[in-house]
Amino acid sequence: MTNSTTIINGQVLTHVDEEPPGTVATRAVDDKPPSIAVTREADDDKPPSSLALADRTRLFAHVPEASWRDWRWQFRNRITTVDELTKFIPLTAQEQAQLKLVTTKYPLSVTPYYLSLIDAADPDDPVRKQAIPSFQEITMHDMGMEDPLEEKRDSVVPGLVHRYPDRVLMVLTDICPMLCRHCTRKREWHNGGWVRGEAEIEAMLDYIRQHKEVRDVIISGGDPLTLATRRLEEILSRIRRISHVEIIRIGSRYPVVLPMRLDDELCQMLSKYTPIWLNTHFNSYREITAESAAACDRLVRSGVPVNNQSVLLRGVNDTVEAQLKLCHALLRTKVRPYYLFQCDEVQGTEHLRTPVETGLKIIEGMRGHTSGLAIPTFVIDLPQGLGKIPLQPNYVLKKTGEGIIVRNYQHRIYHYRNPKTETATSRRRNGNGNGNDNGNKVPFPELAPLLKSEQAQ
Numbered sequence: 001m002t003n004s005t006t007i008i009n010g011q012v013l014t015h016v017d018e019e020p021p022g023t024v025a026t027r028a029v030d031d032k033p034p035s036i037a038v039t040r041e042a043d044d045d046k047p048p049s050s051l052a053l054a055d056r057t058r059l060f061a062h063v064p065e066a067s068w069r070d071w072r073w074q075f076r077n078r079i080t081t082v083d084e085l086t087k088f089i090p091l092t093a094q095e096q097a098q099l100k101l102v103t104t105k106y107p108l109s110v111t112p113y114y115l116s117l118i119d120a121a122d123p124d125d126p127v128r129k130q131a132i133p134s135f136q137e138i139t140m141h142d143m144g145m146e147d148p149l150e151e152k153r154d155s156v157v158p159g160l161v162h163r164y165p166d167r168v169l170m171v172l173t174d175i176c177p178m179l180c181r182h183c184t185r186k187r188e189w190h191n192g193g194w195v196r197g198e199a200e201i202e203a204m205l206d207y208i209r210q211h212k213e214v215r216d217v218i219i220s221g222g223d224p225l226t227l228a229t230r231r232l233e234e235i236l237s238r239i240r241r242i243s244h245v246e247i248i249r250i251g252s253r254y255p256v257v258l259p260m261r262l263d264d265e266l267c268q269m270l271s272k273y274t275p276i277w278l279n280t281h282f283n284s285y286r287e288i289t290a291e292s293a294a295a296c297d298r299l300v301r302s303g304v305p306v307n308n309q310s311v312l313l314r315g316v317n318d319t320v321e322a323q324l325k326l327c328h329a330l331l332r333t334k335v336r337p338y339y340l341f342q343c344d345e346v347q348g349t350e351h352l353r354t355p356v357e358t359g360l361k362i363i364e365g366m367r368g369h370t371s372g373l374a375i376p377t378f379v380i381d382l383p384q385g386l387g388k389i390p391l392q393p394n395y396v397l398k399k400t401g402e403g404i405i406v407r408n409y410q411h412r413i414y415h416y417r418n419p420k421t422e423t424a425t426s427r428r429r430n431g432n433g434n435g436n437d438n439g440n441k442v443p444f445p446e447l448a449p450l451l452k453s454e455q456a457q
């Protein structure tokens with residue numbers, strides 16, 4: 001064994017090359033204890049039942065409780081102009097002028113509920129960054145693409161995207177209760193709020209009926225829960241009548257931006273068409289309130305598992321600490337952290353994007369420091385419709401003839417051995433090959449007589 005020093009992927013290692021597999025774990029010279037000190041606040045340990053309700057008294061004290069809890073009231077009373085917004089969020093005259101310009105290109109829409117989560121005094125509030133326009137949406141507009149995922153190209157009939165072999169995406173509407181500033185489908189915001197008509201729905205269903213390889217139908221938008229419950233049920237029941245469709249997934253941000261929509265009527269309806277999975281989109285632990293936790297709870301109790309697909313956003317959730325708080329809060333709410341998306345290269349979102357390395361460092365800072373269930377898969381959805389690529393920090397340092405050299409989250413090194421395959425030589429040596437054996441090389445000598453008698457028969 002040599003005593004060499006090797007640098008692999010920036011790690012200074014000793015004894016890497018000569019270490020026999022499965023014996024001694026070599027160590028990084030700068031082996032450190034876990035470097036991410038996660039400060040846990042008292043709030044982190046509270047069960048969902050103790051989550052605070054959205055504080056409507058600050059901004060919406062004049063609204064009767066019954067109206068506030070009514071999702072239709074919330075939807076009708078969305079804040080959609082800068083003039084309305086200034087009643088709730090302090091904006092200078094210059095900011096107002098800038099935002100009016102931005103909203104001619106990228107409109108504004110925030111539910112009163114979601115607005116009540118914003119700390120109006122904090123311009124860097126992570127909830128605010130997702131809902132309130134930024135002047136950079138137009139000053140950096142030359143960066144990115146209008147439709148980076150080229151969804152239009154993969155549309156087989158209007159509204160139906162068939163990119164992967166066994167699943168399709170049904171886009172039922174472009175209406176969302178909130179217009180998220182990082183949205184991949186910002187290009188649709190100017191098309192004026194449409195819902196697919198009956199002929200278009202039937203064309204989509206017809207395509208699915210004819211393509212028996214489709215076992216998974218994803219219903220998305222816009223936000224499909226914008227449809228009336230009765231209309232949604234009608235579509236779900238028709239999908240369920242297609243025997244080769246095994247599961248239905250619904251993509252919706254209602255649990256985050258308007259959780260009152262997940263009422264008993266909707267959840268009971270969904271429970272009739274399971275297996276249905278609902279993928280939602282929490283980006284900050286601040287979005288997990290008593291109302292949103294209760295909405296997820298109603299879904300889960302109705303037999304609809306809830307997964308979370310967050311987007312990595314600058315100033316919102318781009319630290320290990322922010323992600324740990326989010327994912328721990330999700331698990332307490334019975335929501336599984338599923339994907340952490342690199343923010344797509346969409347025009348008007350450049351100011352919210354982070355380098356890919358940020359995502360890798362976050363995953364690195366989570367792995368080993370919390371349970372695997374709390375760690376989402378970090379993915380890039382590649383432009384040109386090339387699909388999702390999972391990205392991981394590099395734990396494999398080197399491949400050897402016998403296995404691989406890996407490191408763990410503490411940068412401890414181990415030479416992991418692959419299983420041996422029996423060679424002709426070893427078979428002869430062990431006395432069980434080509435008849436030239438005497439049984440003496442059996443590893444357990446006391447078994448040799450038994451082997452001989454077996455071979456004699």
Ligand code: SF4
Pocket residue numbers: 175176178179180182183184185221222223252253
């Ligand atoms: S809910 Fe989804 S589709 Fe709607 S604006 Fe937000 S990110 Fe875009």
